[in-house]
Amino acid sequence: MNTMASPIQNHRRTFGSVQFLPVNLFASVMGISGLSSAWGQASKLFGTSPAIADLIGIVAIIMFIALSIGYIYKWIRYPQNVVSEFRHPIIGNFFGTITISILLLSTVIGTYSQALGQAAWIIGTATTLLLSFVFVSRLFNGNQEPGNAVPPLLIPGVATLDVAVAGGTMPFTWAHEVNLLCLAIGGIIALVFFIMIVSRLVHKEPLPVGLMPSMMIMTAPFEVGFLGYTNVMQRIDGFSAILFYFGLFLFVVMFFKVFKKSVPFGASWWAVSFPMAALSNAALKYAMFVHSWLLITIAAVILALLSVVLIILFIRTLNMLFNGKLLKG
Template sequence: MQTMAAVQKERSIGSIQFLPVNLFASVMGISGLSMAWHEASILFGTSAVIADIIGIVAVVIFIALSIGYISKWVLYPQKVKAEFAHPIMGNFFGTITIAILLLSSVIGSYSETAGQVIWIIGTVLTLALSFVFVSRLLNGKQEPGNVVPAWLVPVVGTIDIAVAGGTMPFPWAHEINLLSLAIGGFVALAFFTMILSRLIHHAPLPPGLTPSMIILIAPFEVGFLGYTNVEQRIDPFASILFYFGLFLFIVLFFKVFKKSIPFSASWWAVGFPIAALSNAAIKYALFVDSWLLTAISAIILALLSIVLAVLFIRTLKILFNGKLLNG
């Protein structure tokens, strides 16, 4: 039986059984922010300590969420099974594997060996998860209402293999990176077309899923980062990926960031796509050496930092007032 103290605690902040898997998107966004500030130290001359502190925060949050979700898995396995099988929420399990890949870059700046081990783990898990979800979709009979931007999460995750592992020293790493770009690029292109068609021809997304529309920029900006990491150069194709993602972000920004959309954990879906855009903008500004692109990259980095700070504070607020884990 639960003790009175445990009951009171559950009533005050909720139950671990309601911990949403999409909270791992917070690790993705914060890791991406750390990587962006690291690149900013090259472009703007900012202190590398900023990136280090943000990276530590990302690691701590990942550990805390991992402990929480493993506890949920042990105590409430049916809840985890139902979440994984859900046609929409199940896609957010990809946030776990992508978070591992991104943390390999964050941790790799301190220990190359640790970063490489984490990247291998993340690569295996990401490829396995993408196989599972693509296979599941090919079973057919998918409801049009379930064709949402979250479909891109497990698939775009394969491109993150190349983002985090573009310079891995293993003799087989280059082929794995090409494999990840092939899977992520072509499947994301097909899914993007289907999602765009759903958004045009069917009812708008419900408020809870509206923030996830920003995920639509991820295939282009993550694709830019992965492609340029593998090719070790920026060519016109990479430039096209970057500019279309930037255009799409401007269009979606005014559709997503509205006061009428209530805050929930689903808002973390905006974090990593904007972080990918920020990293891509800084990398492109370093290549082109244009004051306009430098200004654009600075604005996006500032926006990303503000958005993630607000999301972090508001998430803590709903955690401690019991709204996050109350089901």
């Protein structure tokens, strides 16, 4: 009997425990949802099959369900771990990845059922606004450590920009004003927090190695802002072009700082996925507007790079999971 139990116990120890399931893993859903949207745009620009976007969207839905079940179980079984993560000045910001995932998935779900897609958007909007309120209020309590002004700080507040990204075509009479509200909140928070983070990066010590991938998050406000603004205003103008081009410039700068062999792989690497997906969607949308061969080429290169990066992240994350390193304390 003991002989049979031993291998099972060893397997459980190797696989890990759900108590160590990191909340930042929800960033994978954001990235893959964004990839689905990007391939949907590519079908219009390059004539690729819409089935590619549909298949990727299904993967995103499955991943969200699996992660939600795992994290809800963690919340029930190990509530102190979840509370500790939520109160952490850096890790807590990643709870915004859950609400953003719901917003982005509302678009994916909407292709199958408008009613369910709209319901998901309403839930995502309400939870995003609530989370933004909680985290901004927390900062105003004072005595914040300047060293905690790191790129993930952008996630909860700037998440409100994604409300407009996913809700630009919502049919509700009140949706336009809600989108404007969220653009206002996300835009100003992005401006203030971006300055804080740049000041910390310039004047303080470099980020810890584990946080290096999160530097890519700094490009997100500009590309998500571009998508949200153009969705709500129903036009691409000079202001939106400025947002796109600065985000593109910042991406090039951050690319050479983030993608280094010296940065070990971990769940934190998923932080690069959604900013790159937002850039890809913005590049495709802008290229279709300008009709420039150069911008079309840039959009194609970014989409290809995004696809390769997410495939690698997906495979390596599964490898970590089955090797017991992902859910290891």
